[in-house]
Amino acid sequence: MQFPEINGKTALYGIIGNPVAHSFSPAMHSRAFQALGINAFYLPFPIEPGDLAQVPQAFRIASVQGFNVTVPFKEKIGQYLDVLSEEARALGSVNTVWQEEGIWHGHSTDGPGFVRGLTERGWDPAGLDVTLLGAGGSAKAIAFSLLKAGAAKLHLVNRTEAKAEQLAQDLNKTFGDQRVLVGLPKGADLLVNCTSVGLKDTSTPLERGELRRFKRVVDIIYNPPQTRLLQDAQDLGLEWDNGLAMLLYQGVEAFEIWTGQKAPVQLMKETLAAQLTGV
Ligand code: ATR
Numbered sequence: 519m520q521f522p523e524i525n526g527k528t529a530l531y532g533i534i535g536n537p538v539a540h541s542f543s544p545a546m547h548s549r550a551f552q553a554l555g556i557n558a559f560y561l562p563f564p565i566e567p568g569d570l571a572q573v574p575q576a577f578r579i580a581s582v583q584g585f586n587v588t589v590p591f592k593e594k595i596g597q598y599l600d601v602l603s604e605e606a607r608a609l610g611s612v613n614t615v616w617q618e619e620g621i622w623h624g625h626s627t628d629g630p631g632f633v634r635g636l637t638e639r640g641w642d643p644a645g646l647d648v649t650l651l652g653a654g655g656s657a658k659a660i661a662f663s664l665l666k667a668g669a670a671k672l673h674l675v676n677r678t679e680a681k682a683e684q685l686a687q688d689l690n691k692t693f694g695d696q697r698v699l700v701g702l703p704k705g706a707d708l709l710v711n712c713t714s715v716g717l718k719d720t721s722t723p724l725e726r727g728e729l730r731r732f733k734r735v736v737d738i739i740y741n742p743p744q745t746r747l748l749q750d751a752q753d754l755g756l757e758w759d760n761g762l763a764m765l766l767y768q769g770v771e772a773f774e775i776w777t778g779q780k781a782p783v784q785l786m787k788e789t790l791a792a793q794l795t796g797v
Contacts, residue, residue, distance in 0.1 A: 706733075
């Protein structure tokens, strides 16, 4: 891989997490900077939990322009930033941070990235009836952005039903309507798996017989690229997609915030795909 020459004007970006060595973001963003001729690098920063509070100040001093945030800091970094976006405030989660005149801004591009991935695939969620499996952090981010994008109805299904009830109540309050319901509907346009079921084995969060009621199925898991849920969807002749688009577009959204330029999406996608085959 070729890199631009480092000089006195080279800017620095990165990702904080613990662990962070597995992240695909350094390769994806560094190559994107390079492709656009932007004099910047993107590095992994493994941070000890006890040091998190000092990161914004340390990065300001070191002129780090922006950074991504991954596990276990997404819910914790917000309190140390100056300004939070509507998403970051509603979700209590931040994955993208940038500096403007010494002020740190925090935003979550997970939900917007998911919706952009859907839209780019031609599956604009406006007016759709969507079922989400899960009620954790990913489900919350995706639900928020789907509602913001104009989804007509959201059905939440979760192993621990009380969590789905709570999330539905919070979202209905935030949006001032009653678009979010709890329980499996008779039919819906789109099913999204936001649980971790299928990540480590061939288990599925929804039995095959229940899948028939949906037209399209998205699993936010991208590794394995086709979970048992997606294999079942394919066998039933349903349209399906995995979580690679969400991973890609959360990065695309962050890159565009940092640079103000249109991201080289195809190159970023190829970089992710190459990283994934190396896993
Ligand atoms: P994330 O940030 O990725 O959303 P999370 O907040 O830990 O992770 O949420 C994980 C989701 O997967 C939850 O909805 C969880 O269900 P519970 O709320 O009942 O814990 C769901 N999940 C995890 N393992 C599961 C399993 N074996 N069966 C069903 N749901 C499961």
